[in-house]
Amino acid sequence: MAPPAFSPVGLRFENIDKRYGGLHALRGLSLTVAPGECAVFAGRNGSGKTTLLRVAARLVRPSRGSLRFSNLSSGDEENPVRPGFVAHATMVYDELTAEENLLLFARLQAVSRPECRVEALLEEVGLSDRRASLVRTFSRGMRQRVAIARALLHEPAVLLLDEPATGLDPQGVAWLAEAIRRLRDSGRTILMSLHGESEISSLGTRAIRLDAGSVVADTRTGATFRSILTFADA
Amino acid sequence: MSLLPNAAVLLDKELRTEFRSRELLATTIVFILIVIVLFSFTFDPTSDESRRFAPGLLWLAFLFASSLMLQPCFLREQHNDTLSSLRLSVSDPFAIFLAKLTANTLFLLLTELLLLPLFATMYNVPVFSVLHWLVLVFFLASLGISIAGTALSAISAQARMRELLLPLLMLPLLTPILVASTEVTKALFDRAPYVQWKGIGFLAVFDVVFLTALWLFGEYLLEE
Amino acid sequence: MAKNILAAALVFLLLAAAAYASFFIAPTDAKQGLIYRILFLHVSSAWTGLTAFLIGCVGNLLYVWKRQPRWDWLGVSAVEVGLAFTTVVLVTGPIWAHPVWGIWWTWDARLTSTFIMWLLYVSYLLLRTLIEEPDRRALFSALFGIFAFLDVPLVFGSIRWWRTQHPQPIVMGGADAGMDPVMFRVLMFGWLAMLALMTLLLRQRYRLEAMRSELETMRHELEAA
Numbered sequence: 001m002a003p004p005a006f007s008p009v010g011l012r013f014e015n016i017d018k019r020y021g022g023l024h025a026l027r028g029l030s031l032t033v034a035p036g037e038c039a040v041f042a043g044r045n046g047s048g049k050t051t052l053l054r055v056a057a058r059l060v061r062p063s064r065g066s067l068r069f070s071n072l073s074s075g076d077e078e079n080p081v082r083p084g085f086v087a088h089a090t091m092v093y094d095e096l097t098a099e100e101n102l103l104l105f106a107r108l109q110a111v112s113r114p115e116c117r118v119e120a121l122l123e124e125v126g127l128s129d130r131r132a133s134l135v136r137t138f139s140r141g142m143r144q145r146v147a148i149a150r151a152l153l154h155e156p157a158v159l160l161l162d163e164p165a166t167g168l169d170p171q172g173v174a175w176l177a178e179a180i181r182r183l184r185d186s187g188r189t190i191l192m193s194l195h196g197e198s199e200i201s202s203l204g205t206r207a208i209r210l211d212a213g214s215v216v217a218d219t220r221t222g223a224t225f226r227s228i229l230t231f232a233d234a
Numbered sequence: 235m236s237l238l239p240n241a242a243v244l245l246d247k248e249l250r251t252e253f254r255s256r257e258l259l260a261t262t263i264v265f266i267l268i269v270i271v272l273f274s275f276t277f278d279p280t281s282d283e284s285r286r287f288a289p290g291l292l293w294l295a296f297l298f299a300s301s302l303m304l305q306p307c308f309l310r311e312q313h314n315d316t317l318s319s320l321r322l323s324v325s326d327p328f329a330i331f332l333a334k335l336t337a338n339t340l341f342l343l344l345t346e347l348l349l350l351p352l353f354a355t356m357y358n359v360p361v362f363s364v365l366h367w368l369v370l371v372f373f374l375a376s377l378g379i380s381i382a383g384t385a386l387s388a389i390s391a392q393a394r395m396r397e398l399l400l401p402l403l404m405l406p407l408l409t410p411i412l413v414a415s416t417e418v419t420k421a422l423f424d425r426a427p428y429v430q431w432k433g434i435g436f437l438a439v440f441d442v443v444f445l446t447a448l449w450l451f452g453e454y455l456l457e458e
Numbered sequence: 459m460a461k462n463i464l465a466a467a468l469v470f471l472l473l474a475a476a477a478y479a480s481f482f483i484a485p486t487d488a489k490q491g492l493i494y495r496i497l498f499l500h501v502s503s504a505w506t507g508l509t510a511f512l513i514g515c516v517g518n519l520l521y522v523w524k525r526q527p528r529w530d531w532l533g534v535s536a537v538e539v540g541l542a543f544t545t546v547v548l549v550t551g552p553i554w555a556h557p558v559w560g561i562w563w564t565w566d567a568r569l570t571s572t573f574i575m576w577l578l579y580v581s582y583l584l585l586r587t588l589i590e591e592p593d594r595r596a597l598f599s600a601l602f603g604i605f606a607f608l609d610v611p612l613v614f615g616s617i618r619w620w621r622t623q624h625p626q627p628i629v630m631g632g633a634d635a636g637m638d639p640v641m642f643r644v645l646m647f648g649w650l651a652m653l654a655l656m657t658l659l660l661r662q663r664y665r666l667e668a669m670r671s672e673l674e675t676m677r678h679e680l681e682a683a
Contacts (some may be wrong), residue, residue, distance in 0.1 A: 085318070093251065095255065106318065393588040393598075407605065440612055
């Protein structure tokens with residue numbers, strides 16, 4: 001596959017605060033993710049991982065603070081960066097086929113030569129033979145593959161994965177790990193939230209633990225990967 | 235500007251999805267049919283009585299039906315959280331609304347036109363000679379209903395008791411459409427049919443006002 | 459505290475003066491006798507209600523723009539106060555109509571439109587009770603409030619036009635046609651008194667909403683902890 005045409009992009013969260021009424025999901029969180037970094041986020045349910053990723057995806061508007069993307073080569077701010085986002089929900093239509101879904105999103109994002117791109121991605125995620133089947137008929141693992149294909153349509157420089165291995169069988173997890181490895185090695189910046197250690201967490205180049213909406217541990221500032229992922233209480 | 239191409243792609247999706255299952259169209263048509271039949275028990279459908287009451291009944295039936303038909307509009311997008319992927323993919327969130335309101339207008343128009351012959355037969359009103367004007371009224375009114383209804387369904391999808399809430403929000407808001415459409419239709423069903431241009435103009439004004447409001451504020455309806 | 463009592467006293471005085479004026483200063487109407495005087499209450503309440511809804515819409519727009527809770531507080535307070543005045547309009551309408559026309563409800567254009575407007579804003583309040591999360595509740599009710607306010611002129615316009623197709627007794631027809639100058643001045647003064655009452659009620663309701671909001675935030679924080 002030809003090397004993707006993008007330049008690595010970093011993220012900077014500046015004092016991100018998000019409240020849902022009385023629920024303080026993110027508390028003045030500041031964090032910089034370097035271009036090409038593969039950052040793993042760990043933390044209990046409710047620690048703010050999902051909210052942080054959704055802020056990065058620009059789906060959630062922070063109550064305060066800002067998010068910036070930065071392009072490595074030019075050093076400029078480049079705002080229309082569209083991260084690829086994979087969550088627990090597949091974000092594709094059950095009533096459409098795999099191919100129809102991908103074509104839809106490809107056309108919306110003005111991907112050039114959408115049919116070719118969709119063809120290539122279906123091939124890459126191993127769903128070519130099921131392209132004309134309704135997503136409703138897919139297993140959890142297959143749906144996840146469609147979701148990942150969807151996220152990659154526009155060749156994003158940044159990928160956001162929110163507990164991507166949920167509901168996958170060991171085969172599915174192995175496939176996912178390999179896919180993420182390739183994406184990481186191609187220079188994409190990846191932010192993933194995970195629960196505990198696994199094949200996938202070991203792909204990370206950095207680990208960060210969140211608790212109650214704040215960063216409490218970071219491999220960058222000395223904590224070990226293992227301690228962050230296994231919630232060893234400091 | 236990619237607003238229109240995006241809206242076109244999304245419209246294709248809306249139409250494709252609906253025509254594959256036809257569940258929305260089928261249930262809406264049957265509902266309007268039931269309402270029309272029930273209404274017939276409330277008065278004696280002689281020719282003159284019909285001319286007086288039928289237009290109002292027709293539009294009431296359409297309004298009630300639309301307040302039910304528009305429920306799934308944004309509710310559907312909660313399943314699998316497809317609203318998020320749409321928001322991620324489009325450059326202008328208004329494209330999502332534009333596509334949905336266009337699709338809803340088409341669905342409403344389709345059900346109205348399908349039921350018109352039946353209605354005309356049951357209530358003894360002459361529609362053939364004024365058909366093109368009726369289509370115009372149907373279109374303008376359905377457009378207004380869809381614009382407001384699509385916006386409000388985005389709101390009700392996020393609230394409790396949404397099945398009851400959408401009609402509650404929609405029906406008072408759409409009173410002007412009920413009034414204007416009924417008057418124009420009544421004039422068209424008259425023994426000497428004529429076109430109520432004021433009414434038609436009024437419907438057009440309603441459509442423009444709410445389309446503009448939706449264009450200005452739509453993105454906030456999708457916010458998280 | 460003293461300021462509150464002073465303000466309330468002032469409003470009370472204004473209202474009392476307006477009431478006095480409507481009974482004793484305004485001239486007698488030849489056709490309708492005493493009952494027409496309800497016009498001063500009816501019309502000034504209508505205008506005050508609309509003023510309150512306008513303030514509400516401004517609050518709604520400001521909330522959508524600035525996202526500060528106080529605009530939401532202003533929005534809901536204005537709607538509630540507006541609804542109170544609108545209810546007065548709906549009640550005084552039949553009270554006026556009955557002795558004059560012998561019927562309670564005349565489907566008069568303005569009264570009917572007022573009823574629809576009342577329903578619209580009741581829906582606004584109902585919407586608020588059905589969304590639990592405070593920021594979303596504020597945003598969505600603000601957006602609905604804006605739509606509702608845009609709809610008000612359309613409602614009044616359509617029903618007025620419709621009703622001219624089918625003439626019915628017009629309640630307060632005198633308010634439209636030329637009015638006796640003394641009556642007009644009494645009406646204006648009455649409106650002023652009503653606006654003062656509206657401002658007082660608005661302030662109180664706003665403060666109440668501010669406190670309630672703070673309480674809600676504290677409760678949520680306790681529950682989350």
